[in-house]
Structure formats: structure tokens, C-alpha cells
Amino acid sequence: MPIRHLALNVEPLRPATSTERQTLFRALINSAIGVGAFLLTCIGLHAVLPFPQIDGVSQKLRFFAAHKDEFDTLFIGSSRIYFQISPAIFDGVIRESGSPMRSFNFGIGGMHFPESAYVLEQVLNTKPRNLRWVFIELGELQTKWPHEAAGSRRALYWHDWRRTSLILRKVLGSGTHMVWLPNLKKVRDIILPRKSGLETRDLFIFHMAELEKNFANVATGSDILDYFSRRDINKDSAKYLGAAGDGYVPMTNKGMSASQAAAYEHALALVMAQNGWRSISPYTMEACRQCAQKIRGIGAVPIFLITPSTTRFNVTHLDNARPPGVVMAFNDPRVYPNLYRSSVRLDEDHLTKEGAEEFTRIMAANFMHLVQAGEIK
Amino acid sequence: MSFVEFRFLWFFLIVFGVYWSMRENAARKIWLLFCSYIFYAAWNWKFTFLLLGSTTVDYIVGRMLARHKEHAWRRTWIIVSVCANLGVLGLFKYYNFFVSSASGFLAWLGLPASVSTLNIILPVGISFYTFHSMSYTIDVYRGRQRAISNFADLALFISFFPPLVAGPIVRAITFLPQLVSARKFADVDVRGAVLLFLSGFIKKACIADGVAPIADRYFAHPANFTPRSAWIGVLFYAIQIYCDFSGYTDMAIASARLLGYQLPNNFRFPYFAQNVSDFWRRWHISLSSWLRDYLYIPIGGNRGPRWFVYRNIMITMLLGGLWHGAAWTFVIWGALHGIALLVHREWTRLTDGLEWATRAMRWLAWPITVYAVCVAWIFFRAHDLSRAGTILKQFVLFRGGGSEHLHRWMLFVIVALAFVHWLNSRRWFAEPWRNWPAPVFAAAYGCTAALVLLFVPPSYTPFIYFQF
Numbered sequence: 001m002p003i004r005h006l007a008l009n010v011e012p013l014r015p016a017t018s019t020e021r022q023t024l025f026r027a028l029i030n031s032a033i034g035v036g037a038f039l040l041t042c043i044g045l046h047a048v049l050p051f052p053q054i055d056g057v058s059q060k061l062r063f064f065a066a067h068k069d070e071f072d073t074l075f076i077g078s079s080r081i082y083f084q085i086s087p088a089i090f091d092g093v094i095r096e097s098g099s100p101m102r103s104f105n106f107g108i109g110g111m112h113f114p115e116s117a118y119v120l121e122q123v124l125n126t127k128p129r130n131l132r133w134v135f136i137e138l139g140e141l142q143t144k145w146p147h148e149a150a151g152s153r154r155a156l157y158w159h160d161w162r163r164t165s166l167i168l169r170k171v172l173g174s175g176t177h178m179v180w181l182p183n184l185k186k187v188r189d190i191i192l193p194r195k196s197g198l199e200t201r202d203l204f205i206f207h208m209a210e211l212e213k214n215f216a217n218v219a220t221g222s223d224i225l226d227y228f229s230r231r232d233i234n235k236d237s238a239k240y241l242g243a244a245g246d247g248y249v250p251m252t253n254k255g256m257s258a259s260q261a262a263a264y265e266h267a268l269a270l271v272m273a274q275n276g277w278r279s280i281s282p283y284t285m286e287a288c289r290q291c292a293q294k295i296r297g298i299g300a301v302p303i304f305l306i307t308p309s310t311t312r313f314n315v316t317h318l319d320n321a322r323p324p325g326v327v328m329a330f331n332d333p334r335v336y337p338n339l340y341r342s343s344v345r346l347d348e349d350h351l352t353k354e355g356a357e358e359f360t361r362i363m364a365a366n367f368m369h370l371v372q373a374g375e376i377k
Numbered sequence: 378m379s380f381v382e383f384r385f386l387w388f389f390l391i392v393f394g395v396y397w398s399m400r401e402n403a404a405r406k407i408w409l410l411f412c413s414y415i416f417y418a419a420w421n422w423k424f425t426f427l428l429l430g431s432t433t434v435d436y437i438v439g440r441m442l443a444r445h446k447e448h449a450w451r452r453t454w455i456i457v458s459v460c461a462n463l464g465v466l467g468l469f470k471y472y473n474f475f476v477s478s479a480s481g482f483l484a485w486l487g488l489p490a491s492v493s494t495l496n497i498i499l500p501v502g503i504s505f506y507t508f509h510s511m512s513y514t515i516d517v518y519r520g521r522q523r524a525i526s527n528f529a530d531l532a533l534f535i536s537f538f539p540p541l542v543a544g545p546i547v548r549a550i551t552f553l554p555q556l557v558s559a560r561k562f563a564d565v566d567v568r569g570a571v572l573l574f575l576s577g578f579i580k581k582a583c584i585a586d587g588v589a590p591i592a593d594r595y596f597a598h599p600a601n602f603t604p605r606s607a608w609i610g611v612l613f614y615a616i617q618i619y620c621d622f623s624g625y626t627d628m629a630i631a632s633a634r635l636l637g638y639q640l641p642n643n644f645r646f647p648y649f650a651q652n653v654s655d656f657w658r659r660w661h662i663s664l665s666s667w668l669r670d671y672l673y674i675p676i677g678g679n680r681g682p683r684w685f686v687y688r689n690i691m692i693t694m695l696l697g698g699l700w701h702g703a704a705w706t707f708v709i710w711g712a713l714h715g716i717a718l719l720v721h722r723e724w725t726r727l728t729d730g731l732e733w734a735t736r737a738m739r740w741l742a743w744p745i746t747v748y749a750v751c752v753a754w755i756f757f758r759a760h761d762l763s764r765a766g767t768i769l770k771q772f773v774l775f776r777g778g779g780s781e782h783l784h785r786w787m788l789f790v791i792v793a794l795a796f797v798h799w800l801n802s803r804r805w806f807a808e809p810w811r812n813w814p815a816p817v818f819a820a821a822y823g824c825t826a827a828l829v830l831l832f833v834p835p836s837y838t839p840f841i842y843f844q845f
Contacts, residue, residue, distance in 0.1 A: 019563060020561065020562060020563055023562055023563045024397065024562055026815065027562070027567060029816075030815050030816060030818070030819040031819065033816050033819040033820050033823070034819035034820065034822050034823040035823060036820075036823065037819065037820040037821075037822070037823025037824050037827075038823035038824070038826050038827050039823075040823075041823065041824045041827035041828065042827045042830075045827065045828075045831070150836070151835055151836020151837070152835060152836065153835045155835070156835050205384065208383075208384075209382065209383055209384065212383040213383070213830075213835065216383075216827065216830045217827070217830060217831055218830050218831070218833050218835060219831070219832075219833060219834055219835040220831050221831035221832035221833075224831065
């Protein structure tokens with residue numbers, strides 16, 4: 001076929017008139033003004049608006065801010081901190097050794113890295129003058145959220161760039177170096193997801209959306225309404241601060257049923273039979289490094305705490321870099337058999353009230369030992 | 378991808394920027410077609426093949442209708458198109474409904490039959506794009522529209538992303554002529570379009586999603602609530618569905634306008650209607666006019682004896698109800714509207730020229746209409762017929778229910794929203810913006826958008842009409 005028959009039938013290019021160019025130029029300028037006004041308003045509102053009303057977190061943060069100079073020790077983490085470390089017992093053990101101490105439990109159910117790192121930053125922003133030791137629960141950086149909580153304010157408020165970028169790096173498998181080099185397989189999973197790659201895509205979209213919503217102060221209007229309607233935002237404080245007002249709320253003493261105990265013993269035996277330990281990802285290490293830097297910035301000492309759990313990793317077996325601070329690990333059933341008796345456990349991750357008190361005593365004694373040995377200054 | 382998600386903003390900015398930077402109309406149309414398929418693929422890419430298949434069938438039918446002048450051939454081809462479109466709709470949307478209803482009916486007759494339903498995912502927007510597509514072949518058949526030779530133009534008409542998944546239902550005769558010449562940016566009413574988008578966003582994200590949890594709470598367990606709460610729950614749902622659907626439509630029309638295309642208006646303050654007939658001239662206008670032109674008039678319309686006309690109205694409204702969803706609650710919703718239309722016609726006929734009736738209706742027409750529409754909404758929203766019965770008892774007879782109640786202040790929310798709606802109908806909000814200089818408008822718009830986002834719930838609720 002002659003080549004000229006293959007020529008495409010295209011319209012001749014219509015030259016843009018000067019009026020059109022002017023209209024487009026004006027539209028661009030006005031769009032820039034609109035976008036600028038939007039961004040500035042978002043930033044301004046973010047600076048002016050109070051910390052969002054998040055159940056548990058807000059009450060504890062407000063209480064801590066009001067009493068910030070009274071505490072020298074802080075525990076921060078998930079329910080494994082919240083329900084398992086009694087500041088009263090901890091302070092008592094330390095006092096017996098002659099050192100006065102007052103600690104506060106800032107544990108919140110389901111608060112893992114990077115949310116805990118964000119909350120820690122807010123706590124440190126209150127500039128507590130006497131804070132000397134900060135215990136942070138060490139656990140893997142979480143990228144997934146329970147489905148029912150995914151659309152909540154709890155999932156939203158901590159999505160600043162520092163936290164979200166770390167999560168996105170983990171989702172994209174791009175490492176923690178300055179330059180982002182995403183794993184190409186992960187990028188493909190986002191653009192053209194297959195069944196196995198749907199999670200990567202969903203997580204990427206979810207965290208990006210949360211970052212944008214947080215930047216744009218989405219859903220913070222209810223806080224403004226609360227302020228003007230003078231709603232008592234502290235009415236639930238006692239629920240989260242506990243009877244002693246130190247942030248600790250004990251679990252029940254009613255342990256597992258016989259069948260649950262048998263299942264637990266079986267799972268524990270399996271864990272003890274395994275020699276391999278889960279390693280910490282470089283993203284978690286980066287989160288730890290950021291936390292440690294902030295803590296040291298106010299003159300306190302970071303201590304990473306691994307609570308008695310059968311599903312956690314053990315840093316003593318790590319071949320990659322260690323967290324930037326002292327690590328106190330209680331997740332080896334061979335070393336702490338008393339904390340793994342089924343009679344003191346609610347499940348594989350949590351202790352009963354009796355178990356929590358025993359754990360606090362052991363932890364306080366270990367801590368004193370480390371202080372006296374000069375490992376913690 | 379939904380209009381209220383941030384990712385739509387990024388998507389639209391790319392579409393908009395590239396679209397207006399192109400100078401050739403053909404290139405722009407190909408770009409829009411590509412983006413429309415990407416938009417649809419964001420839900421489930423596999424269904425883009427269904428969209429493409431539907432387009433191909435109607436393209437071929439259109440060409441065949443243009444080629445054949447004989448009535449018998451033309452009739453055959455239009456039957457092919459209607460059967461193909463309704464067949465796809467029937468398979469994906471109604472197969473399980475008809476099978477389980479037939480099984481239930483046989484069991485009731487004492488003839489239990491073992492039938493199996495299919496695990497079918499409903500393709501989003503199928504009811505809308507099927508109607509877009511059918512309007513093309515029917516209009517070509519009727520000689521109102523020329524069969525087009527450019528496949529991409531037809532594909533763009535059917536898949537054009539703003540109205541693709543929840544309307545308004547666009548007809549070929551209104552959209553295809555717009556594809557002939559290149560749109561000019563200077564002709565675009567940017568200010569009007571972005572205001573319309575913001576208005577739609579506020580309706581959906583702030584109002585509809587804000588009242589949804591209360592309506593959901595009531596409709597989930599109506600038997601637990603008091604009759605007063607039934608009123609709050611039903612009125613909140615009436616607000617939710619209007620703001621949800623008209624919010625989507627506003628954003629769809631605005632997005633299309635920003636690309637230089639005009640879509641038909643879908644709502645004209647329906648809750649201010651003075652009778653049910655008026656309501657249907659204001660609510661989902663593109664569907665009611667589609668059903669009027671492609672169903673009601675072809676089956677006889679207003680021609681013939683009165684009972685024949687009433688039969689036509691009932692058929693149209695029943696099928697209109699079934700179009701919304703494959704459930705008996707939707708069929709009853711359609712039937713109630715059909716009955717209301719008949720009652721209104723009879724009333725108008727019987728009271729024609731009676732002064733007292735005109736005077737009485739001046740005061741009573743509006744509350745009666747809103748009440749009738751709300752009663753019908755009960756069936757539209759209820760999970761099943763048994764719960765619809767419970768709600769109806771509470772809402773109409775003030776009987777039944779439990780002790781749980783929705784707070785009284787919610788009635789004030791309804792009054793406040795009604796007042797805002799009335800102000801909006803007087804263009805009280807939109808008009809002042811028109812007079813400001815462009816830079817002031819842009820800055821005010823940016824600030825307003827940032828303030829509006831404060832009142833958006835943290836989680837996104839899908840548009841109600843996505844399920845249809």
C-alpha cells in the first residue's frame with residue numbers, strides 16, 4: 001500500500017489567539033491565588049486549632065501538660081504499657097532504693113509506632129523540665145489499621161509528613177536513605193494491582209489520603225463546636241487516667257479459661273521451640289532514632305521496652321542495627337518464666353492485674369540495676 | 378475514586394491541565410476517553426471491558442441502522458440493542474432478585490424449587506451508562522440522531538467520567554453535538570462551575586455524610602426507637618438522599634463544565650414541589666424525562682382512555698422503582714409514587730374550578746407532598762419490608778417502637794437546613810460571589826474550601842446512587 005494512503009486525517013492546528021492566551025494566563029494566576037489561599041488557611045488553622053479530641057490521647061495529653069513538671073519518668077506505648085505498668089508500684093520500688101521518682105503511664109490501647117512517636121513528640125512539645133527517662137514500647141512500625149478504625153479521627157490525627165513518609169517508605173519498600181528508590185514491584189502493585197498486590201495499593205492510597213486530610217484539618221470542626229458549646233471535654237478523663245491519676249488502668253484478674261490456657265500453653269511451647277526471632281525493620285529503627293533524638297533534645301534518656309509477649313521479636317538476636325538507646329526486653333519466656341504462666345495472662349500479649357504488678361516490679365528492679373551499673377545515666 | 382476524595386482532585390487537575398493544553402479537538406477527546414476509562418478502572422478494571430462491549434454493540438447497531446432503510450431491519454437492530462443493554466443490566470443487577478423471587482413464589486404455591494443465585498458483583502454505574510447508551514440507539518432508530526461514524530466519539534459519550542457512575546443521565550442528542558467542535562476555555566464559566574462544585578461538595582461531604590450516621594442508626598433498628606425518633610430518622614434520610622445525590626450531580630455538572638461540556642440539570646429544589654407530579658419535574662429530572670420519552674410515551678403516554686393512561690403511569694413508576702435497585706422495597710417505592718401521581722391527577726380533575734379546593738391547596742399542597750415523599754422514602758431506605766412496616770407504623774400512626782430516642786435538637790437541625798435550603802433557592806449564597814473581582818474571588822474560594830473541610834467527617838461514605 002502506498003505510504004500516502006496511511007496518512008492520518010488530522011485537523012489542522014488551530015493557532016491560539018491572544019485572547020485565549022490571556023484568558024488562560026489569568027486563569028492560571030487566579031488558580032495560584034486560590035491554591036495559595038487554601039494552603040495558607042490550612043496551615044494557619046493547623047497552627048491555631050487545639051490538639052484534636054481523640055479518646056484517651058487528648059485526656060492524657062491535657063493532664064500531662066497541666067502536670068508536666070511533676071514527672072521525671074514517662075512510659076509510652078500500646079495497651080501492653082497502658083494496662084501493664086503501674087507507676088505507683090514502679091515509683092515505690094525505685095524509692096526503696098533511695099531515689100525519688102514519679103512516673104506517668106502514657107499508654108493508649110492500639111498505639112504503636114508511628115502513632116506513639118507522634119504522641120511522644122506532642123508530649124515533649126509541652127517542654128517538661130524534669131523529665132529524665134522515657135520508656136518507649138518497641139514494636140514493629142504499623143502500616144495496617146483495623147478496618148473499623150480506618151475511617152476514624154484516631155487514624156487521622158498523627159499523619160504528619162514525618163510519620164507518613166516513613167510508612168510510605170515501608171509500603172513502597174524504598175529503604176530509609178535520603179533518596180527514595182521505591183521497589184519497582186511495589187510501584188507496579190500500586191499502578192496495576194494484582195490480587196497479591198492489592199494490599200500495597202490500598203495502604204498507599206489510605207495513608208496518602210490520611211496525610212492530605214490531616215493537612216487540610218478534615219473533621220476538626222467538631223472540636224471548634226465543642227469549644228463554643230463549652231462541652232466538658234475532660235469528663236472522661238478519669239476513665240483514661242485511672243484511679244491514681246497516673247495513667248494506669250489495671251486489667252481484670254480473671255485469667256484465661258481452661259481451653260484458652262491450653263491453647264496458650266501450646267502456642268508458648270511452639271514459640272519456645274523456635275530458634276528464629278523476628279527482626280526489626282529499618283523503618284522501625286528510623287522511628288526509634290527519631291524518637292531518641294527528640295528525647296535527648298530535652299535532656300532525657302530514651303529506653304526501649306519490649307513487654308512480655310510471645311509474638312514480639314527479641315533485639316538481642318538482631319543482626320541489623322540496634323535501637324539508639326538501652327533496650328529492656330522481657331519477651332523471652334526462658335528468662336522470665338513467671339511472666340508467662342497462664343495464671344497471670346489474659347492472652348499472648350497481655351497480663352492480668354497480678355501479672356502486670358509482677359512485671360512492673362521486675363522491670364523497676366532491672367531498671368535500677370541498669371542505673372546503678374551506669375548503663376542508664 | 379469519588380468526587381469527594383483527594384485523589385479525585387489530583388486526577389481532575391491532571392485531566393484539566395492536559396485537556397486545555399491540547400489544541401486539537403480529536404486529541405482532547407481521546408485524552409478524555411482515556412481518562413474516563415482510567416476513572417472507571419479505579420473501581421474495578423475488569424468492568425471496563427463491559428463498558429467497551431456495550432459501546433461496541435451500540436456502535437455497530439448505530440451503523441446498521443444508518444445502513445438499512447427497511448423498517449423490518451431497523452426494528453431488528455433496535456431490538457438487538459435494547460436486548461443487549463437490558464440483558465447486561467438484567468444479568469448483573471436483577472438475575473439474583475428474579476431467581477430468588479421466583480423461588481419464593483413457587484415455595485408459596487407449594488412447589489419448592491431448588492435454585493441457585495450467582496455471586497455477581499454489580500458494576501458501578503451500570504444503570505446510568507446503559508441508559509446513556511440506549512438513548513443513542515433509540516434516537517438513531519427514531520431518526521432524531523445521526524449514527525456517528527467515529528467510534529471514539531460514541532465511546533466518550535458513554536464513558537464520559539463526570540456523569541458515568543451516578544448521572545445525570547445524558548442523552549446522545551444533547552452530548553454528541555458538543556463533541557463536534559473544540560471547546561473554548563474563554564466560553565467556560567469557571568466561576569460558576571467551581572462554585573457549583575463547592576456547593577455539591579458541601580451538600581455531600583458536610584451535610585449528607587453528617588446526617589447519615591443518625592439516619593443509619595434509626596433505620597438499622599427502627600423497632601428500638603420512639604415515633605418521634607422515627608420522624609427525625611425519616612426526615613434525616615430525606616435530607617441525606619437529596620444532599621447526597623444532588624451533591625454528586627452538582628459536582629458532575631461542574632466537572633463537565635470545567636472541561637467545556639454542558640450536562641442536563643438534575644434537580645430543581647424538589648422539596649419545594651407543590652405536588653408529586655411537580656416533584657418528578659424537580660427530582661432526578663434526567664431519569665424522569667428519560668422514562669417519559671423512552672418508556673411512558675412509547676407505551677401510550679397520555680393518549681387513550683383514562684384507565685389506560687393510569688396503567689401507563691403505574692408501569693413507568695414501577696419500572697422506575699425497579700431501576701433503582703433489585704428489591705421489592707424499590708418496587709413498592711415506585712408503586713407509591715405511581716399511586717400518588719394518580720391521586721393527584723384524580724384530585725385535579727375532580728376539583729377543577731372549585732375555589733375552596735384551590736384555596737385549601739395553597740396551604741396544604743406543600744406539606745402533603747413532602748409527607749407523601751417521605752412516606753415513600755421509608756421503603757426506599759428500609760432494609761426489608763418488615764422493618765419498613767415498623768417504620769410506617771411509627772411515622773404514620775405514631776404507634777409502636779421502643780424507648781430509645783434521637784435527641785430533640787435534631788429537629789432544629791432539620792429546620793436550620795430547610796432555612797439554608799430556602800436561602801439557596803433564592804441564590805442568596807451564590808450571587809454575591811459573582812460580583813467580586815477574580816483575584817478576590819479566588820482567594821475567598823481557597824479560604825472557604827479550607828474552612829469547609831473542617832466540617833467533613835473523617836471517613837468517606839460512598840454515594841447512595843453508586844449502588845444503582
